[in-house]
Every structure is written in C-alpha cells, then in structure tokens.
Amino acid sequence: MFLRGTRLAAALAFATALAGCTAVKNTGDALFGPGEEAAKLTPRNETYRDLLNLPQPKGKILAAVYSFRDQTGQYKPAPASSFSTAVTQGAASMLMNVLNESGWFIPLEREGLQNLLTERKIIRAALAKPNAPENNLALPSLVAANILLEGGIVAYDTNIKTGGAGARYFGIGADEQYRVDQVTVNLRAIDIRSGRVLHTVLTSKTVYSKAISADVFRYVKYKRLLEIEAGTTTNEPAQLAMLSAMESAVIHLIGKGIIANSWSLQNPDDINSPVLQYYLNESTAIM
Numbered sequence: 264m265f266l267r268g269t270r271l272a273a274a275l276a277f278a279t280a281l282a283g284c285t286a287v288k289n290t291g292d293a294l295f296g297p298g299e300e301a302a303k304l305t306p307r308n309e310t311y312r313d314l315l316n317l318p319q320p321k322g323k324i325l326a327a328v329y330s331f332r333d334q335t336g337q338y339k340p341a342p343a344s345s346f347s348t349a350v351t352q353g354a355a356s357m358l359m360n361v362l363n364e365s366g367w368f369i370p371l372e373r374e375g376l377q378n379l380l381t382e383r384k385i386i387r388a389a390l391a392k393p394n395a396p397e398n399n400l401a402l403p404s405l406v407a408a409n410i411l412l413e414g415g416i417v418a419y420d421t422n423i424k425t426g427g428a429g430a431r432y433f434g435i436g437a438d439e440q441y442r443v444d445q446v447t448v449n450l451r452a453i454d455i456r457s458g459r460v461l462h463t464v465l466t467s468k469t470v471y472s473k474a475i476s477a478d479v480f481r482y483v484k485y486k487r488l489l490e491i492e493a494g495t496t497t498n499e500p501a502q503l504a505m506l507s508a509m510e511s512a513v514i515h516l517i518g519k520g521i522i523a524n525s526w527s528l529q530n531p532d533d534i535n536s537p538v539l540q541y542y543l544n545e546s547t548a549i550m
Contacts, residue, residue, distance in 0.1 A: 308503065310510035313542070314365050317517065318533030324526055326368040327408035327455075329376075331355040332415040340421070349419045350446065351502045354509070358412070358450075361509050367517055367526075371408050379405075410461070411453040414512075416505060418447035423469070437477040444470040446505050450512040452520065462519040468508040472498045511542075518543045 337349035351357070355374050362368040372379055386402055421444045429438025451463035476494030483489045518539055520526045528534060 305506075306503065308507040308510075310507045310514070311364070313514055313538050314361065314510045316536075316538050317365060317367065317514065318536050318539065319529040320367045321527045321529050323369045324367060325371060325406060325409045326362055326412050327371045327373045327410075328355055328358055328362070328412045329373045330413075330415075331358045334415040334417050335419040337419045337421075349421075349501070350416050350505060354416055354448075354505065357502070357506050358509055358513075361506070361513050362412070365513055365517070367513075371406060373408075408455060411455050412450065413453060414448065414450040414463075416446065417449045417465075418445070418467075419501075420445045420447075434481040435477075435479050437475075439473065439475045441474075442472045444472070444501075446470060446501065446508055448505065448508045448512055450509070450516055452516055452525070461525050462516055462523065464512045464515045464519070466508045466512040466515065468504040468511070470499050470501050470504045472496070514538070514542050515545075 331354040333348060333350050333352055333354065335348075335350055339347040339349050359370045359374075362370045383402060390400065390402065422442060423445050424443040425441065427438060427440035430436060445467055447465060447467045449463065449465050452461045453459070454461055474494065474496040476492065478493070479489060479491040481489045517526075521528060521534065521539070522543070533539070
C-alpha cells in the first residue's frame with residue numbers, strides 16, 4: 264500500500280510539474296492563472312527598440328495618414344462571432360504612434376479631419392464676436408504635409424504551420440501543440456505634388472500560439488479511477504504582431520528613402536549604424 268501511494272504521489276507531482284512549470288514560465292505568476300494586473304503601457308516587440316535607436320534625420324518629415332484599413336476580409340474562426348474581424352480596425356491610430364515614436368516624422372491629423380475643421384469653425388465664430396478679446400488675431404491655416412502615407416493590412420493567413428508532440432506511459436502523458444499565423448502589412452510613401460509612389464514596403468510578422476498540457480489516467484484500485492489534467496495556452500496578441508510589422512515597415516521605408524535621397528540623415532556617417540545596416544541588408548526571401 265505504501266508503494267502504491269508513493270507511485271500515486273509521484274504521478275501527481277509529474278503532471279503538475281509538466282503543466283505548472285510552463286504556466287509559471289509564461290506568466291511569471293500563480294500556477295492556476297495570471298491573476299489580476301494593473302493597467303500598463305502596451306508591451307512592444309524588438310522592432311520597437313530598433314525604431315527608437317534610429318539615427319536622427321536632417322529634418323523631420325510632415326506626413327499625413329488618412330486611413331490604414333483592414334483589407335484582409337478575414338473574420339475570426341468559429342466559435343467566435345462571425346462579425347468579429349481577425350485583425351484590429353484601429354491600425355491607423357497604431358501607425359500614427361509608430362511614426363511619432365520613430366523621430367523621423369511629424370504625423371498630421373487627417374483621420375479625424377472633419378472634427379478638426381468643426382472645432383476651427385467654432386473658434387472662428389468666437390473670434391468674430393465684437394467683444395471677443397482676441398478678435399484681431401487670425402486663425403493660422405493647417406500645416407500641409409510633405410508626403411502621404413497609404414497602405415493597410417493586406418493579409419492575415421491562418422494555420423501556416425501546425426504541429427505538436429506528445430508521450431504517454433502507464434497512464435501518465437504530456438503533449439505540446441503549436442500553430443503559426445501570419446499578418447502582412449503594406450506601407451507606401453506618396454509624393455503629394457505629383458502623386459508618384461516614392462517607396463513601398465511589404466512586411467510580415469508571425470502570430471505564434473502554443474498549448475502544453477499534461478494528464479494522469481490511472482486506476483488506483485478496483486473501480487476507482489484517478490484523472491488529473493493541467494495545462495496552459497499562450498497566444499501571441501495579433502495586434503502586437505501587426506504593430507511590430509508596422510514598425511518594421513516604417514524602418515524599411517526610412518532606409519529606402521535614405522538610399523534614394525528622398526530624405527537624409529543629420530550625420531551622413533550614421534548610414535553605418537547597426538540598426539540601419541540590419542534593415543538595409545535584409546533581403547526578400549524567395550519561397
């Protein structure tokens with residue numbers, strides 16, 4: 264009886280360790296859930312660090328972004344709602360943040376242009392009153408952009424790669440499964456005066472999902488069945504993958520513009536900076 268109890272305890276410890284170690288590794292928190300967390304800044308991928316480490320431009324570029332739409336036509340698979348899209352509908356706001364963080368662009372508000380114009384009408388109406396204290400001050404005109412940035416989320420491919428592995432011995436088992444999706448964005452810079460497309464970039468980022476589970480299925484005595492299951496699932500947020508793809512697209516766009524003399528560096532020797540060289544030397548993979 265003592266030996267049987269020892270084996271049972273070992274089986275329980277084995278199953279808990281297999282799933283528990285993964286849960287702690289992925290969340291850094293309690294075994295049975297991440298727990299409550301306070302609001303914090305959105306985490307970013309390595310491309311964000313590259314974006315912040317770009318060398319300084321000779322002059323910042325006034326850029327207008329009217330929209331950055333979801334052009335995938337993809338919806339979340341069942342059992343999610345058929346009205347829920349697979350990708351975010353706020354990509355334009357994310358792109359404005361990326362442009363501002365890069366230090367190369369001065370993004371101009373164009374997505375909410377109608378709201379901006381309405382507020383300017385209210386200011387003009389207030390200044391037109393006879394007793395207005397500042398009615399002799401003219402409202403300055405809106406700043407014109409140097410380039411127009413267009414594009415969108417052009418593809419979201421699911422189940423590019425799937426796989427897994429598992430093992431079971433004497434009623435004790437563990438398995439791991441993974442799935443890889445991919446999001447692709449297009450970003451292009453357009454000369455406002457001529458309408459000519461100066462540079463265009465396509466970047467892709469994988470969305471990785473992984474599930475690890477362990478279980479015990481044993482008859483501990485006659486008509487007494489023991490079942491234990493534990494596991495954890497990690498899904499990379501799709502919006503963070505898209506944000507990383509946008510950051511990569513902006514860096515590639517900056518690099519292409521430098522090479523083509525569309526814009527220039529404050530210090531020409533910064534063309535040899537590790538960040539720029541990494542993205543300039545990156546080549547398109549041929550499948």
